Amino acid sequence: MARRLLLVAALLGVARLQSATLEQLSMNDMVARSTAIVHGTVQGSYTAFSGPLIFTHYRVQVSERWKGAGGATVDVAVPGGVASGVRQTYSGAPQFQAGDECVMFLWTGKSGMTQIMGFSQGVFAVAQDGTADPNATRNASHELMLDASTHRQVTDQALTMRLSALRALVTGALGAGQ
Numbered sequence: 001m002a003r004r005l006l007l008v009a010a011l012l013g014v015a016r017l018q019s020a021t022l023e024q025l026s027m028n029d030m031v032a033r034s035t036a037i038v039h040g041t042v043q044g045s046y047t048a049f050s051g052p053l054i055f056t057h058y059r060v061q062v063s064e065r066w067k068g069a070g071g072a073t074v075d076v077a078v079p080g081g082v083a084s085g086v087r088q089t090y091s092g093a094p095q096f097q098a099g100d101e102c103v104m105f106l107w108t109g110k111s112g113m114t115q116i117m118g119f120s121q122g123v124f125a126v127a128q129d130g131t132a133d134p135n136a137t138r139n140a141s142h143e144l145m146l147d148a149s150t151h152r153q154v155t156d157q158a159l160t161m162r163l164s165a166l167r168a169l170v171t172g173a174l175g176a177g178q
Contacts, residue, residue, distance in 0.1 A: 021144045022092060024154050025118045031173040034117050036068030036106040039126070039163070042096045043073070047081035050113065054088040056081035058096050060104065066170045068106070076104060077113045092119040092143040101126040103136055103166060119143070121156075126163055136166045 031037065040060040047056050055077040062072055079090040094116060096102070105122035108114045116122040124136040140158040147154045161169075 021146060022118060022121065022141060023148050024145045024156065025121050025148075027169055028173050029148075030105040030117050030122055031067070031170055033107060034067060034105040034122070035108045036070060036074070036114070037066040037103070037170055038062045038068075038070075038074060038106065039064040039066065039103045039167075040074070040101070042098055042100040042102070044098050045096070047083040049083055050077075050111075053079060054081045054083045054086065055079055055113070056095070064167075066103075066167065067174060074106070074114060076106060077115050079115075090119075092141055094120045094123050101128055103163075124159075124166060133162045133164050135160050136163045 025033075038060065040062040043059045043061050045056055045058045047054055049055075058076045058078065060074050060076055062070070062074055078093050078095070080088050080093045080095075082088075103124040103126065105117040106114050107117050120139060120141050124138045126136050127134040129135075137160040138158065141156040145154050145156050146152065
């Protein structure tokens with residue numbers, strides 16, 4: 001009987017790994033917790049193992065750096081991908097194509113790997129419409145999301161604003177935090 005309960009618990013644990021639970025992050029949270037915030041264009045990608053996990057690494061050409069130090073490009077690692085014939089997927093992990101223009105809220109861990117803050121919450125796609133001040137859009141996450149203070153489930157909302165408004169929000173939050 002104990003073995004059966006242990007097996008059921010293990011299977012439930014594996015089933016739960018297929019979805020993500022995200023903490024809802026405000027703009028101020030993302031600005032404060034990010035080690036870098038960049039506006040740039042995805043140039044290409046490759047996949048690689050990091051221990052037992054697969055990451056897709058995107059090379060981003062930085063056109064503006066709103067927070068953090070760094071060079072003209074940044075390597076952004078997103079969990080999931082295909083390497084050596086093995087596929088790993090992670091709910092809520094964003095995917096990019098070469099040529100995608102976006103604003104990314106990034107954090108670099110002790111390992112030196114740079115990742116996106118809050119999975120899809122930390123990415124604003126910039127419309128490539130030829131205007132001087134295009135829209136920047138963060139799509140709503142469809143993953144389970146919890147309010148940090150109440151720990152209750154919340155529904156994420158898409159957010160669209162002009163790139164200049166997003167820049168002003170970030171620089172304003174940075175100025176208020178100093």
